[in-house]
Amino acid sequence: MTNNDSIIKIEHLSKAFGDKVVLDDINLSIRRGEFITLLxxxxxxxxxxxxxxxxxxxxxxxxxxxEGNDISNVPPHRRPLNTVFQRYALxxxxxxxxxxxxxxxxxxxxxxxxxxxxxxxxxxVSMTDYEDRDVNSLxxxxxQRVAIARAIVNRPKVLLLDEPLAALxxxxxxxxxxxxxxxxxxxxxxxxxxTHDQEEALTLSDTVVVMSDxxxxxxxxxxxxxxxxxxxxxxxxxxxxxxxNGTMIKDREVEFIGHTFECVDEGFGNNAPVDVVVRPExxxxxxxAENAKFTGTVKSCIFKGVHYEMFVETDKGYELMLQDYNAFxxxxxxxxxxxxxxxxxxxxxxxxxxxxxxxVSSTDVEILGGQFQCADCGLKEGDNVYVSVNFEHIELxxxxxxxxxxxxxxxxxxxxxxxxxxxxxxxxxxxxxDTNDIWDKGDIVGISVNISDLHxxxxx
Amino acid sequence: xxxxxxILNYLSxxxxxxxxxxxxxxxxxxxxxxxxxxxxxxxxxxxxxxINFEKFITQPEAVNTFVxxxxxxxxxxxxxxxxxxxxxxxxxxxxxxxSQTTAMLFILPMWINILVRTxxxxxxxxxxxxxxxxxxxxFGMVYNFLPFMIYxxxxxxxxxxxSLIEAAEDxxxxxxxxxxxxxxxxxxxGVMSGIMMVFMPTISTFAIAELLTMNNIKLFGTxxxxxxxxxxxxxxAALSLIMLVIIGISSLFSDSDxxxxxxxxxx
Amino acid sequence: MKKFxxxxxxxxxxxxxxxxxxxxxxxxFTEAKVLGNWTGFxxxxxxxxxxxxxxxxxxxxxxxxxTIALIAAAVSTILGSIAAIGIHNMRGRRRQAIFFLNNVxxxxxxxxxxxxxxxxxxxxxxxxxxxxxxxAHIAFCTPYVVxxxxxxxxxxxxxxxxxxxxxxxxxxxxxxxxxxxxxxPGMISGFILAFTLSIDDxxxxxxxxxxxxxxxxxxxxxxxxxxxxxxxxxxxxxxIIFVTVLILLIIxxxxxxxxxxxxxxx
Numbered sequence: 001m002t003n004n005d006s007i008i009k010i011e012h013l014s015k016a017f018g019d020k021v022v023l024d025d026i027n028l029s030i031r032r033g034e035f036i037t038l039l040x041x042x043x044x045x046x047x048x049x050x051x052x053x054x055x056x057x058x059x060x061x062x063x064x065x066x067e068g069n070d071i072s073n074v075p076p077h078r079r080p081l082n083t084v085f086q087r088y089a090l091x092x093x094x095x096x097x098x099x100x101x102x103x104x105x106x107x108x109x110x111x112x113x114x115x116x117x118x119x120x121x122x123x124x125v126s127m128t129d130y131e132d133r134d135v136n137s138l139x140x141x142x143x144q145r146v147a148i149a150r151a152i153v154n155r156p157k158v159l160l161l162d163e164p165l166a167a168l169x170x171x172x173x174x175x176x177x178x179x180x181x182x183x184x185x186x187x188x189x190x191x192x193x194x195t196h197d198q199e200e201a202l203t204l205s206d207t208v209v210v211m212s213d214x215x216x217x218x219x220x221x222x223x224x225x226x227x228x229x230x231x232x233x234x235x236x237x238x239x240x241x242x243x244x245n246g247t248m249i250k251d252r253e254v255e256f257i258g259h260t261f262e263c264v265d266e267g268f269g270n271n272a273p274v275d276v277v278v279r280p281e282x283x284x285x286x287x288x289a290e291n292a293k294f295t296g297t298v299k300s301c302i303f304k305g306v307h308y309e310m311f312v313e314t315d316k317g318y319e320l321m322l323q324d325y326n327a328f329x330x331x332x333x334x335x336x337x338x339x340x341x342x343x344x345x346x347x348x349x350x351x352x353x354x355x356x357x358x359x360v361s362s363t364d365v366e367i368l369g370g371q372f373q374c375a376d377c378g379l380k381e382g383d384n385v386y387v388s389v390n391f392e393h394i395e396l397x398x399x400x401x402x403x404x405x406x407x408x409x410x411x412x413x414x415x416x417x418x419x420x421x422x423x424x425x426x427x428x429x430x431x432x433x434d435t436n437d438i439w440d441k442g443d444i445v446g447i448s449v450n451i452s453d454l455h456x457x458x459x460x
Numbered sequence: 461x462x463x464x465x466x467i468l469n470y471l472s473x474x475x476x477x478x479x480x481x482x483x484x485x486x487x488x489x490x491x492x493x494x495x496x497x498x499x500x501x502x503x504x505x506x507x508x509x510x511i512n513f514e515k516f517i518t519q520p521e522a523v524n525t526f527v528x529x530x531x532x533x534x535x536x537x538x539x540x541x542x543x544x545x546x547x548x549x550x551x552x553x554x555x556x557x558x559s560q561t562t563a564m565l566f567i568l569p570m571w572i573n574i575l576v577r578t579x580x581x582x583x584x585x586x587x588x589x590x591x592x593x594x595x596x597x598x599f600g601m602v603y604n605f606l607p608f609m610i611y612x613x614x615x616x617x618x619x620x621x622x623s624l625i626e627a628a629e630d631x632x633x634x635x636x637x638x639x640x641x642x643x644x645x646x647x648x649x650g651v652m653s654g655i656m657m658v659f660m661p662t663i664s665t666f667a668i669a670e671l672l673t674m675n676n677i678k679l680f681g682t683x684x685x686x687x688x689x690x691x692x693x694x695x696x697a698a699l700s701l702i703m704l705v706i707i708g709i710s711s712l713f714s715d716s717d718x719x720x721x722x723x724x725x726x727x
Numbered sequence: 728m729k730k731f732x733x734x735x736x737x738x739x740x741x742x743x744x745x746x747x748x749x750x751x752x753x754x755x756f757t758e759a760k761v762l763g764n765w766t767g768f769x770x771x772x773x774x775x776x777x778x779x780x781x782x783x784x785x786x787x788x789x790x791x792x793x794t795i796a797l798i799a800a801a802v803s804t805i806l807g808s809i810a811a812i813g814i815h816n817m818r819g820r821r822r823q824a825i826f827f828l829n830n831v832x833x834x835x836x837x838x839x840x841x842x843x844x845x846x847x848x849x850x851x852x853x854x855x856x857x858x859x860x861x862x863a864h865i866a867f868c869t870p871y872v873v874x875x876x877x878x879x880x881x882x883x884x885x886x887x888x889x890x891x892x893x894x895x896x897x898x899x900x901x902x903x904x905x906x907x908x909x910x911x912p913g914m915i916s917g918f919i920l921a922f923t924l925s926i927d928d929x930x931x932x933x934x935x936x937x938x939x940x941x942x943x944x945x946x947x948x949x950x951x952x953x954x955x956x957x958x959x960x961x962x963x964x965x966x967i968i969f970v971t972v973l974i975l976l977i978i979x980x981x982x983x984x985x986x987x988x989x990x991x992x993x
Contacts, residue, residue, distance in 0.1 A: 477812050
């Protein structure tokens with residue numbers, strides 16, 4: 001990708017609302033004519049990023065370059081791009097024609113040309129003959145079409161779409177997806193699309209940007225994102241998947257769910273802890289258990305339209321999700337195997353919690369905004385330290401007063417035989433916890449750690 | 461150039477647009493209220509003094525008027541609830557009244573000049589040969605302020621979730637129990653605003669009492685007005701402050717948001 | 728049966744409420760100086776009200792009332808609408824503070840508003856007259872305009888201002904072409920409300936009008952009533968005022984009901 005090819009370049013973009021960082025050092029290059037989707041759960045910063053490109057928000061730091069020029073301080077009405085808003089934002093006092101002609105009239109385009117362009121835009125969104133209609137009398141889908149026409153009639157270099165289909169029903173959404181894709185091909189302009197719907201992102205885009213917590217997690221084609229997620233967040237967010245702890249024994253050999261598998265990944269080192277992702281449709285299931293790589297018992301089997309979704313408990317006690325066109329009876333023993341190329345190995349982002357803290361006395365350390373008792377390891381009051389705690393050694397309790405500090409369960413990942421939780425403490429730090437207990441997202445919990453499970457080292 | 465851009469930037473921020481009004485409010489609302497306090501606590505030489513309040517307490521006439529005014533206001537408010545609540549209840553009850561026009565007819569008199577309404581009352585009393593006096597005063601007050609009681613109660617009753625009443629009936633409550641245990645408690649916010657909207661103007665009116673009683677009965681509002689008119693600004697300000705305190709206390713019983721909402725929703 | 732009693736109660740109360748106004752209305756069509764004497768149907772009071780010659784000061788007072796109300800309502804509408812847009816985009820403490828001050832004139836009894844403004848004008852050494860009445864009326868009318876414009880802004884899709892900017896409108900063009908058309912119904916109701924309040928006002932006017940002989944309708948009626956005589960021409964005048972207010976209210980109600988129905992249809 002050469003530089004001339006890129007129409008928008010975002011460099012080191014950051015934004016905070018008060019204390020909350022919503023965008024953290026975003027770098028992104030968007031090619032001319034590309035259909036790029038910003039995908040992430042609500043609150044991940046995708047809409048903020050889009051609004052910054054449109055000019056409704058100013059970045060705290062970093063720049064947005066458009067064809068090489070810094071547009072960070074250009075007001076929205078002078079940017080050569082147009083937006084399709086989530087709730088359409090049609091002007092209620094104007095009819096369909098005047099809504100679409102709004103931008104052209106402001107730019108003093110000749111009225112004969114305005115008329116020609118409005119009609120062309122209406123035709124493009126299949127809304128011919130609706131010129132004189134009051135926009136309030138239109139259905140949601142029709143309003144969205146008018147909103148799209150209103151934006152493309154100005155021939156923007158880039159079209160920004162902020163969850164444009166979110167308010168439509170499923171059937172309408174599917175139809176509009178196809179039409180948007182077609183429109184993108186016909187117009188040949190760059191589309192920047194924001195959505196939280198992973199299926200929509202995979203269907204529409206040339207490139208998907210997965211965002212979470214104000215950071216870009218992964219940029220890639222839909223196929224890359226689906227098949228080669230870089231971390232467990234992406235794997236979990238995109239499609240269904242089994243995410244498991246594993247060990248890379250050596251190149252092309254990985255151990256998980258108590259078995260050793262051949263795989264295609266290399267370069268992780270020997271005996272390195274890794275995350276393994278296997279898509280449910282990539283586990284082959286057969287009734288004959290004898291020739292299988294591993295066996296298990298079917299726990300549930302639900303018909304999902306095209307396929308059956310099954311949960312299987314493996315011989316070593318892990319729970320896996322499977323999809324197959326055939327149904328297998330509950331409680332029957334089945335055999336399973338996985339192709340080496342369907343095993344996706346990811347570097348573990350972390351192997352244990354590490355907190356920065358300070359000794360309050362020789363047997364007390366302050367971390368996460370609370371004081372924890374620890375074994376005396378010869379450190380003095382005031383020493384700055386690193387404290388590491390294994391995931392499984394963090395205890396969560398229902399009664400938040402029982403914990404040393406309080407946190408909120410932010411993210412839950414099922415790892416076959418246990419849950420991997422991300423807990424956000426009141427001090428704003430993240431604590432990762434492995435547990436067999438079932439928690440819900442948003443639960444407020446007390447957090448405590450046994451004296452013997454705190455490993456302290458002095459900060460140098 | 462850069463300064464100019466900054467100024468333009470500042471002006472184009474829409475929150476800046478409240479600035480002219482903020483300044484206006486400062487001069488024509490905040491400052492005058494502060495002036496009342498300043499005048500109340502100074503003598504006519506402009507020095508700090510409590511003489512105005514001393515004068516009020518030591519003058520039995522002023523205190524009597526004050527107490528009498530509160531009494532009249534309380535009686536008026538009570539009569540307005542007594543007459544107004546059933547009216548509001550009937551107006552809002554679909555089984556008893558379906559016409560929105562009737563509701564509007566009750567609100568209409570609110571929009572006619574209070575002096576015209578008072579003179580009309582005087583004319584009515586003249587017409588049927590009833591002498592003016594305390595009775596006429598209370599009738600006139602109730603006549604003037606009844607719509608202000610009916611409207612907020614009607615408003616709350618109408619917005620009330622009807623399924624609550626059905627739920628109560630479903631649970632076996634008698635109609636009278638439903639009324640006292642469900643309808644009345646739920647309409648209390650409306651009654652509270654009604655009380656505010658009646659009590660406040662009744663305690664502060666002037667002119668009306670004179671017209672209705674041939675100058676025989678003086679209310680507190682009139683006392684304040686007379687003092688201001690006679691150049692006793694400091695004393696007048698002190699009396700105003702006392703009235704404000706009374707109103708402030710009575711408004712504690714009512715949610716101010718509720719009140720402004722009701723007022724704003726008159727049309 | 729229950730309904731019959733209920734309806735009877737309502738109409739009795741209404742009869743009581745309207746009796747004084749009706750009497751004035753009926754006796755505006757007769758010439759008698761003293762109210763209650765019916766000396767035959769006549770429209771003489773109406774003609775003499777408008778002929779002016781007899782009571783020139785009454786005509787002056789009506790004129791003053793109307794011009795003051797027009798100016799105050801117009802200024803309040805502009806000031807209040809701009810302010811509402813500003814407040815709508817404000818957050819936190821400053822928004823609360825301005826709302827608090829905005830509520831003060833509405834919650835204050837008129838007499839307090841009147842006296843406070845009287846003290847302001849004498850403290851600033853401003854001689855009282857037409858200008859001070861206009862300023863005072865703007866002060867107590869604008870809060871109502873703000874309150875009638877705010878709901879329109881809150882109902883407005885917050886993106887439409889941005890959509891206008893996005894399509895190439897400058898902030899000023901976006902205001903003119905998008906926001907003002909959206910809040911116009913609120914501005915019109917606000918204007919009518921301000922106009923009515925101004926015409927209706929007595930307590931604030933009496934404290935800010937000074938003693939240069941300027942009269943509005945309210946102060947004229949007050950002065951007249953204190954002299955003991957109820958000028959006969961006030962009867963047709965009150966009737967006209969009542970009918971005008973009735974018509975205005977019907978217009979407003981029909982408008983808002985139509986708007987509500989339109990809202991429901993969406």
